[in-house]
Amino acid sequence: MTARVAATAAADRARIRAGDHTGPTSGLAPGFAQANLVILPADDALDFLRFCVRNPKPCPLLEVTDTGSPRPPGLATDADLRTDLPRYRVFQDGHLIDEPTDIAHHWRADLVSFLLGCSFTFEWTLAAAGLPVAHQLQGVNVPMYVTSRRCSPAGPFDGPLVVSMRPYAPEVIPQVVEISARFPAMHGAPVHIGDPAEIGIEDLAAPDFGDAVRVGTDEVPVFWACGVTPQAVVVEARPSLAIFHAPGHMFITDRRHVDFDTQEGS
Incomplete structure (x- = not known):
């Protein structure tokens, strides 16, 4: 360094x-x-x-x-x-x-x-590869959502998975997945790609944390596990x-x- x-x-x-x-x-x-x-x-x-x-x-x-x-x-x-x-x-x-x-x-x-x-680590790497993230381009915080998926419990800690979302065009998603997967210590590869309803998200325009981002008509939402998950779990x-x-x-x-x-x- x-x-x-x-x-x-x-x-x-x-x-x-x-x-x-x-x-x-x-x-x-x-x-x-x-x-x-x-x-x-x-x-x-x-x-x-x-x-x-x-x-x-x-x-x-x-x-x-x-x-x-x-x-x-x-x-x-x-x-x-x-x-x-x-x-x-x-x-x-x-x-x-x-x-x-x-x-x-x-x-x-x-x-x-x-x-x-x-996730800022793989975001930095995505941007360096010419795949910038929407929330930075739009000048807002990343949108985060509480999902219907449950974490594996430990003692009193048991609750929902929270995800962050970044939209991408379908043709670049394989590269997005490959790059983020190189960083398992920073959440790694996405946990879901596509229809948000499949993981219990009703409205992309109403995130539970952060800010909504515009998703283009030619883009697909991509979801990663999020470090806000412990907050949802601890609340429970x-x-x-x-x-x-x-x-x-x-x-x-x-x-x-x-x-x-x-x-x-x-």
């Missing part, structure tokens, strides 16, 4: 920490991987770890912090998970109680943080406390996208 690239990630985290950027992180720190965040009390952490192992498509695990530590040394040695995401969602007993720009006042000594792979499990990134407001790591490409060096 070059010094210039490392400085870009650190600089964007510093801007977020200072409150100078509070919006979605798509497009920030070009070349860097971003991550989804789940924070739970230690009493719930082992069951959630099992949930990630059983559901690697929506919950590809990148790092688990030490209990009580906000530091993710494997992804960014100088980072603080309490301040370095633009916006968080805080749940108490399954109810949303806060959407702050830092969580220092919610932090407890028994909390464990999980960092999960993010109702732990005493749970903290997440706000949808689209990710953690910027010091790891490059290419670090997660299974084709790299092959």
